[in-house]
Amino acid sequence: MPRSPTPRRRATLASLAAELKVSRTTISNAYNRPDQLSPDLRERILATAKQMGYAGPDPVARSLRTRKAGAVGLVITEPLTYSFSDPAALNFVAGLAETCEQAGQGLLLVAVGPSRSVEEGSSAVLSAGVDGFVVYAAPDEDPYLQLVRERGLPLVVVDQPSDVPGASFVGIADRAAMRELADYVVGLGHREIGLLTLRLGNRDDADADGRAQAALVSSERLRDTPFRAQSERIAGVRDAMSAAGLGDDALTIVESFEHDAVSGGAAAELALTANPRITALMCTADVLALAAMDHLRARGIYVPGQMTVTGFDGVPEAVKRGLTTVSQPSLEKGRRAGSLLHQPPRSGLPVVDILPTELIRGRTAGPPG
């Protein structure tokens, strides 16, 4: 009975060697160091390899031997739906993917969504065959970040938290950037401001009514939030206001629990209801600002004539719609995070990389109406 071209047992480097009566090294060389053997022999090897259905050295075995996985792990602790609906996050991933591509590395999305228990997510982190990790915008004390640290691999943290020992950091100066924007808004004459932020914690921490899309933020909640980037931006607004002699009561902070338009609209409505004298609605994210603008339009409130609206991120749609915002280089953040992993600094020391932001004076901010 003739050999099947696709033998029961998958071909391995060893079986190929046996078949061809050469050593395993030679086969290995045929794939990894073509200059170490005669072209003829190599040709013959590749030919029988194909015929035996051998697609080349097993990646896993190679990884074990070389101690290189050829991939970096990306851990995003927010639900995927959030990240995939946020252009800033998406751009970040694109930038990271780009450098991975250039470095010939894979990008492993490590699954740690809320749909699994912490234990299950943990196993995903622990079983990721990667050479390093990027952790994107994790809250303080995040269990997965903790786990990643324990793996002891090179680690780059993006956006937050900014103080992970041993890890490099890529981010922006959230507080200063937001302050600059707030200085501008205050400079226009606004004295009662609404501030819309993305969620600062678990929904049920904030509101007994689990169905609410948005809620007023208490000072305790603000103090205790593990979402550093958001709270820094809020602090930036406060900085500008107190510099102008405005107290905390002039600022109405509302958090939106979801990343969508409905939630953003609800947050805007809540802010306006809580303090009807608000003349400016600042938002810690463009998605929120766009949702707020839609909501205001539906309510017949004209921007910027009757209400100033500002965002944060500088996503394309926001820029297109003339939103006054702060633009941050999301794509570049991804690239930096990638290079830090692919071409680590010679010192081996963690790097802190604060990228520049830019105030964009759009068409949605003006003097109080």
Place this chain on the structure above:
Amino acid sequence: MPRSPTPRRRATLASLAAELKVSRTTISNAYNRPDQLSPDLRERILATAKQMGYAGPDPVARSLRTRKAGAVGLVITEPLTYSFSDPAALNFVAGLAETCEQAGQGLLLVAVGPSRSVEEGSSAVLSAGVDGFVVYAAPDEDPYLQLVRERGLPLVVVDQPSDVPGASFVGIADRAAMRELADYVVGLGHREIGLLTLRLGNRDDADADGRAQAALVSSERLRDTPFRAQSERIAGVRDAMSAAGLGDDALTIVESFEHDAVSGGAAAELALTANPRITALMCTADVLALAAMDHLRARGIYVPGQMTVTGFDGVPEAVKRGLTTVSQPSLEKGRRAGSLLHQPPRSGLPVVDILPTELIRGRTAGPPG
């Protein structure tokens, strides 16, 4: 001198065993089969593990041993920028990521962009430590798809090509769906139609002027295109037109080389110039249709009064703007592709899964003006 808590050489299961004077099996059991040893012992093992900086069994070594990588590979042959700017592609990825998350699997983005040579991209495919592959919207004869097939792992092809031997397929009935839409448009009375499509091949194949954003499509180019989904949709339009007694000359086909608004606008312009009698602009993708609408507005051409515009995909922005289009379940495609890999059919045979589409009669189609 006391042992350093972080020894030079990384701790392994074996070193832990030596330290604790138990067998390697026992350590392994402590992590993989907690019920196989006394809680006390397990506790002790985990404690010293932590102290020695051992984060658990090495994922790569485990993979080699168990023959499971715990991840699926996603190969997207289009440039990342395309995919990340196309909500339909994004939703697909989100759906796939979702099932991976639920299955506790990682999702490995395999880097095969155009920024690297085919050879380099190949190595990425060959060195991906995964249990299966999803190949998204690959052109016919794609070298990477070829390579993936040679790896001999479970494979799910999405959208195109639809006839990969041994692979499962997830997609939609492109031709029929587009025909339904075209029947509707023709039924409204349109007799001269412009058809905007995404690229059908390499740019330089089509046009000597490498700077052109768009080009008229010859029948040869259409016949030879490796992008099956696009050509099927075009065929659907033709079906409807010939059923109405309209010849090929009533259809002006233009391809847009880039995925962005500029390119889409240029394509629209080109179609209108090539045949000024066009009363309807059908597009094989919503991104194109939206760009066309923006362009028409800038030109002062009213939709649908003076021009009917239709899309394909049913992305949120299109629906929001009232585009008449065909909606396809992108998210669901991702989920299906994932389940096909995670819970393969008992038969082991390839599955062909054609998902339903829905004609959305928006506000952008009307009788010829």
Place this chain on the structure above:
DNA sequence: GTGAAAGCGCTAACAG
């Protein structure tokens, strides 16, 4: 409950 033995498939010296 615990241990000994046998590899998973490969690459990296180092000799020849």
Place this chain on the structure above:
DNA sequence: CTGTTAGCGCTTTCAC
């Protein structure tokens, strides 16, 4: 140019 020798770190029967 080619072969020999040693593992990489782990899991898994199968005995004890």
